[in-house]
Amino acid sequence: MKVTEHLKQAKQPLFSFEILPPLKGKSIQSIFDGIDPLMEFKPKFVNVTYHREEYIYKERENGLLEKIAIRKRPGTVGICAAIMNKYQVDAVPHLICGGFSKEETENALIDLQFLGIDNVLALRGDSIKTEATFRPHQDGHRYAVELIRQISDMNSGTYMMDDVQLEPTNFCIGAAGYPEKHFEAMNMSTDLQYLKDKVDAGAEYIITQMFFDNEKYFSFVKACREIGIDVPIIPGMKPIKTLDHITFLPKFFKVDFPESLSSELLKCKDNKQVEQLGIEWSIQQSRELKDAGVPCIHYYTMSNSTMVKAIAKEIF
Numbered sequence: 001m002k003v004t005e006h007l008k009q010a011k012q013p014l015f016s017f018e019i020l021p022p023l024k025g026k027s028i029q030s031i032f033d034g035i036d037p038l039m040e041f042k043p044k045f046v047n048v049t050y051h052r053e054e055y056i057y058k059e060r061e062n063g064l065l066e067k068i069a070i071r072k073r074p075g076t077v078g079i080c081a082a083i084m085n086k087y088q089v090d091a092v093p094h095l096i097c098g099g100f101s102k103e104e105t106e107n108a109l110i111d112l113q114f115l116g117i118d119n120v121l122a123l124r125g126d127s128i129k130t131e132a133t134f135r136p137h138q139d140g141h142r143y144a145v146e147l148i149r150q151i152s153d154m155n156s157g158t159y160m161m162d163d164v165q166l167e168p169t170n171f172c173i174g175a176a177g178y179p180e181k182h183f184e185a186m187n188m189s190t191d192l193q194y195l196k197d198k199v200d201a202g203a204e205y206i207i208t209q210m211f212f213d214n215e216k217y218f219s220f221v222k223a224c225r226e227i228g229i230d231v232p233i234i235p236g237m238k239p240i241k242t243l244d245h246i247t248f249l250p251k252f253f254k255v256d257f258p259e260s261l262s263s264e265l266l267k268c269k270d271n272k273q274v275e276q277l278g279i280e281w282s283i284q285q286s287r288e289l290k291d292a293g294v295p296c297i298h299y300y301t302m303s304n305s306t307m308v309k310a311i312a313k314e315i316f
């Protein structure tokens with residue numbers, strides 16, 4: 001079933017979460033172990049991230065360096081199929097532009113359709129570590145909006161072989177939104193305009209980047225509505241877990257901690273104290289969002305369900 005159908009049928013805010021595929025060589029059981037404790041809260045859909053290849057340099061016998069592409073977390077599509085089969089919930093694979101030609105994207109979407117997957121979260125993806133800025137595949141997409149257009153085209157029966165009309169796909173397309181602005185955007189208003197383009201191209205709902213101050217989400221939603229973005233906007237939540245997160249989350253995800261949170265974080269002496277504070281902060285945020293009538297609250301588990309379970313127990 002489509003995410004938008006779940007949202008329409010919901011009588012109260014839904015619970016959903018995102019998982020990462022395991023590191024290459026680890027079994028799928030590690031994924032199930034992360035999902036099992038969360039099933040009691042009846043998620044209607046589970047997102048599975050997609051991870052690009054990375055490049056490493058390996059020294060050959062002759063002393064020359066060889067550039068090798070490795071994918072540390074493969075398996076997004078297989079995991080989605082396994083989740084749907086084991087738990088009878090909808091799985092939402094993330095699909096990215098980076099590293100894909102349009103032809104490979106088309107084939108990936110055909111695979112998803114054959115597996116009975118109705119949903120896709122369409123993203124650009126980040127640049128790989130060795131590139132300063134995002135470089136698309138030479139036959140691929142530069143922005144998520146182009147990927148969304150390709151999926152929408154397939155939904156109306158237009159594939160890359162443009163001389164024939166083929167069987168339409170029927171994907172429900174989601175897109176990413178940034179309450180604190182995407183880090184590359186010139187300003188909030190250009191970012192919002194590009195977000196509107198994604199919706200106009202066929203995105204039927206938005207999931208936001210994590211945020212730690214609900215006011216950021218509320219003003220983001222207001223600004224979206226003002227420019228005519230009228231699709232559901234699902235807040236994304238991430239509980240802070242470790243002392244390292246205090247610098248890592250703002251640096252990597254370009255999000256701010258409000259002062260009331262940073263002052264409490266500064267008092268934490270170890271990871272255990274941060275984890276406790278992270279849970280309490282997320283519960284507080286989730287309660288307010290639920291009371292405000294958001295369509296769903298989406299948790300980034302980062303493959304650790306313990307904290308999300310503690311939060312969900314209080315909220316759902």
Ligand SMILES: Cc1cc2nc3c(=O)[nH]c(=O)nc-3n(C[C@H](O)[C@H](O)[C@H](O)COP(=O)(O)OP(=O)(O)OC[C@H]3O[C@@H](n4cnc5c(N)ncnc54)[C@H](O)[C@@H]3O)c2cc1C
Binds near residue numbers: 048049145183207
């Ligand atoms: C809910 C969520 C899930 C995610 N899951 C993954 C994942 O599984 N794998 C992964 O690799 N990454 C993931 N990401 C990270 C995401 O790929 C990065 O944030 C990426 O840098 C931007 O992706 P996007 O789809 O928002 O890009 P876009 O919408 O293409 O935007 C990228 C930037 O370009 C600008 N822009 C957009 N269109 C245009 C245009 N036409 N002209 C000029 N500028 C433009 C935007 O303002 C923005 O600054 C996720 C992010 C979120 C919020």
